Amino acid sequence: MKVLVTGSAGFIGFHLVKHLVNRGEEVVGLDNINDYYDVNLKYNRLANTGIHKEDIAYGKEVKSENLPNYKFIKLDLTDQEGLNKLFEKYKFDAVCNLAAQAGVRYSLINPNAYIDSNIKGFLNILECCRHQKVGHLIYASSSSVYGLNEKMPFSVNDNVDHPVSLYAASKKSNELMAHAYSHLFNLPTTALRFFTVYGPWGRPDMALFLFTKAIMDGENINVFNNGNMKRDFTYVDDIIGGISKVFDHSANSNPNWDGQKPDPASSKAPYRIFNIGRGNTVNLLDFVSEIEKNIGILAKKTYLPLQDGDVSETWADVGQLKSELNYEPKVSVAEGVKNFVEWYKEYYAYKELEAFA
Structure with missing residues (x-):
């Protein structure tokens, strides 16, 4: 497959790129390398995948020196023109959108960053997937969407309308936006609600x-x-294993979906939501x-x-x-x-x- 992984200099994206390349996919990684946390860690992750800092420039595709079929491009999700060109060039079979402004507490300090990246940026991804007829969009949601819910364990079949941070609200918004595109344009979308991912090369704010x-x-x-x-707490290798399985099973419509008793995790449209944690x-x-x-x-x-x-x-x-x-x-x-x-x-x-x- 031709696959785009956004957020490929990030923690999960870095591990996913290596996994997908090792299983034989043609992968393009995208990241804006922002300074939310130590950019040196991001550059070192990239170096581990054969992409070196001195070769990186905005909008320039860089070929990995040690991973066959891997290229990286520094690009921002809000750059609609740049995204359009990238999608038109590669005609991706699947997209995994992991790029986002992360962090619950930072959303109290800099809310605009979450609207720009997680809402506007995600809309640009949806539009590119729609117009280039991408076969499957997988995207990162978060356990934070459960908010004030106290029923344990958290189930994708439960209501999640009471977020307690703007970050959580932005991730719930992504799920709603994805459903609209699945319904209107028959775009298969799968949300993955990550639960406290940790492991080597992890984020310094965790x-x-x-x-x-x-x-x-x-x-x-x-x-x-x-x-x-x-x-x-969910180890990153287990997360990557779960994402890999989702790549192999595109979202489908649920023939038993009932509008009188609507299931939040599926739809008549090709739309799915999964929790991905250790359980x-x-x-x-x-x-x-x-x-x-x-x-x-x-x-x-x-x-x-x-x-x-x-x-x-x-x-x-x-x-x-x-x-x-x-x-x-x-x-x-x-x-x-x-x-x-x-x-x-x-x-x-x-x-x-x-x-x-």
């Missing part, structure tokens, strides 16, 4: 990265909601204990109240992804944290540290 850095630097870690937090909820302090075990240092903790825009618990019902696409997450939290800490030490060249009580 808990595992923040905790690891602080513990190794001898600084306090911030533990919100006084430690009463639970997350469905287990882990206490945040237990997660911290795994980090401490692998670093060999006990964390100094600062307990704080729940932050605005955050929720105390997430837990994915992944039953539909399992039953329909045979999705099976395999990596335990213990194994996943170990892999991350080993990567972090190597990437930042930390020496082994002695444990202390």
Whole structure:
């Protein structure tokens, strides 16, 4: 297949590009390399895929030196003209849109970034897919869309009309926009609601990265909601395995969809929503204990109240992804944290540290 992966300098996008190339697809990666977090990490991910910083220029396609059938282009989703040219040139069979302004708390500070990237940018992707008759659009949604929902585990069949952050609202908006295009233009679309993805090359604004850095630097870690937090931590390899299965199963209409009892996760149109997580909820302090075990240092903790825009618990019902696409997450939290800490030490060249009580 000819595949476009947007957000290819990002955490999940970087891993997905390598997976798709290894399974034989022709892949184009796109990213605007913004400075929401350390751009050096983004450039180093790109370098790992054979794309070097000195070769990158806006709008210029760069061929990988070590991954066959991979090219990268620095482009912004709001650049409608640039996107149109790219889609016209490659006639993509499938698109995986992972590019977005991420982060719940940042949406309280810079809301316009979320409208530009997650709404306007996503509209441009939809329009390009529509006009170039792309066979399947897969896109990143988020567990944050569940908002004030307290029914656990979170099910794609439940209502998600009470977001608690603009980020969450933008992701719910993407699902609504995608349904309109699936209905109007018969464009197959699949939303993936990611649940707390972690692993090597992860984002520096996520808990595992923040905790690891602080513990190794001898600084306090911030533990919100006084430690009463639970997350469905999902290792990146399991996420990539799930996305790969979605590539092989385009969204179809649900012949049993009932307008009298509408299922939010499917439609008469070729439209699907899946949760993609591990399907287990882990206490945040237990997660911290795994980090401490692998670093060999006990964390100094600062307990704080729940932050605005955050929720105390997430837990994915992944039953539909399992039953329909045979999705099976395999990596335990213990194994996943170990892999991350080993990567972090190597990437930042930390020496082994002695444990202390």
